[in-house]
Amino acid sequence: MAEHQHFNHPHLLKFHKFGLEGASITCTGCKFPCTDDKPIYSCRGCKFYLHEQCFNATRSLIHSLHPAHPLSLFPSPTYQTGSFICSSCNKRGTGFCFCCTTCEFDLHVHCAYNKSKNNSSNSNSDNNNNFQQKTGTTSHPQDKIKIKAHPNHPLQYLPKPPTHADGLNTCNVCGTDCEANSPTYRCSICDYDAHVGCVSLPETEKRQDHPHELKLLHVNPYERYECDVCKGMILQNHCMYLCKSGCDYGMHVKCVSAKVTEKAPMNDMQFQVEMFKLQNQMKLHQMMIDTKTMGISGYHHNPYYRR
Structure with missing residues (x-):
């Protein structure tokens, strides 16, 4: 044998x-x-x-449910709990796991291969189309695609993003980095890049901490907008989600599924105030040191010295 x-x-x-x-x-x-x-x-x-x-099972694969990054096969879960939640079937797993080392995305071995087979054999079915629209993925990416965020030129599919002179490559839709070995869509005329998963984002989304639906703004009209989830600034050349009902509530594309930050970082005004306070404290501290020094030396003409 x-x-x-x-x-x-x-x-x-x-x-x-x-x-x-x-x-x-x-x-x-x-x-x-x-x-x-x-x-x-x-x-x-x-x-x-x-x-x-x-x-x-292969040691690494690109899966249609998570095309932005390759998944690596781990013999056991990488979490401290010793288990993971499969992003396909939502059931717990404790054994082999296809894991994205960048995102919290995990798949059972069987779910990884079964979903791949289903996507390839039923790519034209209504159910699969609905699934792809919801997740913003396709089992076989189109060679060229046009998106509302960049209507002037079609984007060309690239198995891996080009190497920029400055070493940086950012998705112009969500504003996060493009991984060196991950597929992207690109307009070489405008130097415009987009993650595969960002070219077909849902038009509307919902968060548990807000009562209204959120609408995807393909063109961001705000010069400066503070994300209500992470409290960071949303750049105007990136897409964002905004409350459809008129609330002043919006966020980065990637923050729709993120948890609300427990402690928001300081904005520019708060930072300036804190720096002003710190500088005053330092000046006061130095004055006290000078006063003590003058007193010991016997020089009492220092205006900050009191007998």
Whole structure:
């Protein structure tokens, strides 16, 4: 019987085409049960078993649910809790995990491959189209696309963003950095870049801490606008979400799903006030030091000295 090596186990594994008949075992990788009619890989001495799919899982992949960054296969969750919540099925996992090291995005091995198959086989179905519109993703990105935020020219799909002279590459839709090895859309005429997931954002969104729907502003009319979630400034050349009902409530594109900052950073005016207070305290402290020094030296003509 042929033996095979897996990165997560020191011993060679044996392949069983029809599982282990009569045995009640659990896959060491995904932590789901192994069935008699499905092939597995095993090291019986160590009680180490893997589904065929778990054994063959690639170490890295680009998934249609999260096209902005590649997902890496981890043998166990990276969180302190020892578990993760699958971003596809919303169920807890404790074994193999496809994880985005930049975002809190995780997938069961089975969900990663099943969703990929479903997207590729049903790409024209109504259900899949609705899903893609909601998440802003596509299983096969279009080579060229036009967006409302940049109506003059179409954007060209690039498997990886170009290297800029200053080493910086920012998505002009959301304002966050584009990863060096992640696909993007680009207008080379205007030097305009966009994450794959940012070219088809939902037109409306909802947050639990606000009663009204939020509308996506493809063209930001505000020269300066403070995000009501992170309290940072939204640049005018970036898109934003704003309350449809007329409330003065808006946020960065990426802040729609973020938690409200517990302590907001100081704005410019607050910073100036705090600096003024600090400078006055420093001057007062120096005056006290000078007064004591003059008193010890016997020079009493110092105007700050009192006998």
